[in-house]
Amino acid sequence: MTDPGHLVDELVTELPGWLPSQRWFAGKDRPVTAVRPLGATVLIDGDPQLLHVVVEVIQGDRQEPYQLLVGRRSHPPEIASSSWIGADGGLNFYEASGDADLTALLLDKIVAQGRVGPLVFEHEPGAELTGGLRARPITSEQSNTSLVYGGQYILKLFRKLSPGLNKDLLLHRALQTAGCEHIAEVVGSITGELAGEPTTIGMLQVYLPDAVDGWAMATTSVRDLMAESELHPEELGGDFAGEAERLGTAVAKVHADLASALGTEPVDADELDRTVKAMADRLDEVAHAVPELAEHVPALRASFDAVRELPPGSSPISMQYVHGDLHLGQVLRTVGGWLLLDFEGEPAAPVAERHALRSPLRDVAGMLRSFDYAAQQLLVGQPDDPALTERALEWARRNRAAFCEGYALGAAAPLGDPREHGELLRAFELDKAVYEVAYEHANRPDWLAVPLAAIARITHGGE
Ligand SMILES: Nc1ncnc2c1ncn2[C@@H]1O[C@H](COP(=O)(O)OP(=O)(O)O)[C@@H](O)[C@H]1O
Ligand SMILES: [Mg+2]
Known part of the structure; x- marks a missing residue:
């Protein structure tokens, strides 16, 4: 069998320049200092050749392992131009996940x-x-x-x-x-x-070939509403509330099954303290980076502190495994009902945190924020139009309520309707919106108004 050593040496030399252009590469915030091989396995030998390679990507004091499929062959495959990495032994080599x-x-x-x-x-x-x-x-x-x-x-x-x-x-x-x-x-x-x-x-x-993702379905419904200025959401052919309710029930059933399969832990005062501290720390960090958040900091802090002041034992919610990154883009509508995908958790969170037991209300809050995003997305970058904004809010209110009603139908006791845990749910939503502020500030400044408006609304007693 060919020794892959030389190809791997060439590969790790090219990767610092190539990785940042790949959509899946999670380290785009810093330059790649070096790439070190951790292992290479020859899956197909000769011409063509296919290697499975694990590398460690070094970015200053951060080191993270990634996997790659690397192909090299004399008859070039039809792959995206961004897949080509470098040359070795007179042949170009490439990321081979696109080489059927x-x-x-x-x-x-x-x-x-x-x-x-x-x-x-x-x-x-x-x-x-x-x-x-x-x-x-x-x-x-x-x-x-x-x-x-x-x-x-x-x-x-x-x-x-x-x-x-x-x-x-x-x-x-x-x-x-x-x-x-x-x-x-x-x-x-x-x-x-x-x-x-x-x-x-x-x-x-x-694979479910006929499935439609939740984001596509929800935003189609919003588009229908915006086009029909005379109608309210419930009068539309494209009303989403029935789907939102069934989605709520599906999420609740997944939570109940995760709890029964993998167990739960009671929430004590220390846990609430830790949760609030994590929220406050994130708030400090984001407020430091995003000046637009400053005016909301006192109200946000008060909402987080309200959770700490819940009387001990008053929260009937246990900690358990949850989805961890739930939004409309992570659910699929199939003929048989809603499916949840991608239980890895927030991609940016450290593994230990992703594996930590969380409150199921965190997932509910993620989905509620996603309804707000779906409602607002057509308005991003558009001149202010109070009538359209009100219609977007109306759509979000209706579907958020339907989702919670559906959740109550599928939830195991004692969770019930998430809105019964108002203070905690509000804090999770606000924490998520603070995270969104940081994300939009760094990646899509046009969208910053979406989480900021939500923070203003929720801290003023709205939803
Ligand atoms: N079983 C499936 N059937 C149909 N489409 C799927 C299925 N699993 C994933 N997908 C599609 O692939 C996309 C990415 O899947 P996901 O598990 O969320 O991966 P990632 O970790 O890359 O986000 C989904 O948004 C969905 O469109
Ligand atoms: Mg995903």
Whole structure:
């Protein structure tokens, strides 16, 4: 077998310049100082050649492992120009997740089960899979790379790796064992090795070709409303409230299944203290960077402190595993109902935090903020129009309420209707909006008005 050493040396020399142009690369905030190889496995030898490579990306004092598929062949594949990385041995090499001739092997290995060097390919017990399918990468915005095989399966290759079992896979398996109907079935996985620990690098799920994502559905409904200035949301053909209610029920059922499968812990005063401190710390940090937030700081602080003052034991809400990054872009509407995707948690959060038990109200707050975003997105960058703004708010109020009503129907006791936990829910929403302020300030200044307006509204007793 060819020694991949030389190719890997060339690869790590090119990666500091190449990584920042990749959508999934999470370290765009700082320059890449160096890239160090951690492991390389030859999956296909000769011409073409396919390597699985794990590298450590060094950015000052931050070091993070990433995985890559690297292809090299004399007959060039049809791939995006951004995939080409460099040249070695007279041939160009490239990120190979878009090379269907080479990626077919990954599914076939999962079907056959077995090991190649440190990589273990497995299907879930009892899963009956079809191999021999070609893959195309999905093009929607993503923090990982997902390949769709023949419209039947979707293989997510986690880009940034953390040692151990990936939370997305852990929670999907737990939900599947609990018989949860609101996830796409997991049928296989790929495990590598990192820091001496078996580490999830890929997850294979059943692909739903006819599914529509929640963001697309919700924003279509908003567009209908804006076009029909005479009608109220409930009079529209494209009213979303029925869907919002069913989505609420689906989220509540997922929470109930996660709690029964993986357990809960009671919330004590220390926990509330820690939660409030984390919110206040984030507020300080963001207010420092974004001057527009300054006028809201006292009211935000008061809302967070109100949580600390809840009488001990008054919160019936336990801590448990939750989704961690729930919004309309992470849910799919299928003929059989709503599915939740992507249980990895907030991409920017450290792994320990993503694995921490959280209040299910955090997920509810994430979805409620997403309804506000969906309602406002057509107005971003437009001249102020109070009538349209009022219609957007009306849409958001109606769908937020429907979501909470649906949640109450599916929730296990004692959670019930999330609006019964007003102070805590409000604090989670405001904390999320503070996070959005930081994100929009750094990435999309036009959108900054969306979370700022929400903060002003919520701290003045609105929703
Ligand atoms: N089982 C599935 N069926 C159909 N589409 C899917 C499925 N799983 C994921 N997708 C699509 O792929 C996108 C990215 O998936 P996701 O799990 O959220 O990955 P990422 O971690 O990259 O955000 C989703 O937004 C959805 O459009
Ligand atoms: Mg996602």
